[in-house]
Amino acid sequence: QKEVEQNSGPLSVPEGAIASLNCTYSDRGSQSFFWYRQYSGKSPELIMFIYSNGDKEDGRFTAQLNKASQYVSLLIRDSQPSDSATYLCAVASSGGSYIPTFGRGTSLIVHP
């Protein structure tokens, strides 16, 4: 069974700091990796995806992928209170079941 593990948190960081969110996965055949942000009472919103080893940057967000160690992380630079949300990691294989498996999410709190 494919598993995606995230620390449930909450992860508390001060405004302006770097928030680091981590995700590990069990399926070595995983090819695509997604980060979703979910505000309380709202639906998940895609913020990043990555499929190659290394870093991918988009504004204040950086996704880091290490397939050998089977982890993917999300860094949020210059964290703002508006970044306070639950961050879901999702992992998918390109072959067979292409449907992403979701982790349970990490709650992030950015305090002023």
Added chain:
Amino acid sequence: NAGVTQTPKFQVLKTGQSMTLQCAQDMNHNSMYWYRQDPGMGLRLIYYSASEGTTDKGEVPNGYNVSRLNKREFSLRLESAAPSQTSVYFCASSERGTGGAETQYFGPGTRLLVL
């Protein structure tokens, strides 16, 4: 584009009642999904449809049925609601992206309370 829309937003049912949750997307996506989200459990896949005319079970299909009415619409039916089906239900649609996996986009959700 409205993206993915769901109706109703909120529903209260009594045990044993039936209801249908509606979902529609205007992004011309082939694949559509129904998830439920419970506290501490993350998103769990109920059913999915890879294309019009096909449906498949996900992780937690018991107690549910689905219909892919056309490319745009995918409905979820509870024939006899149970308190264990109290949850938030999300519909999603997806497109095949770089790397081969499906990039999913979610609707706003339906909050269901079964008494």
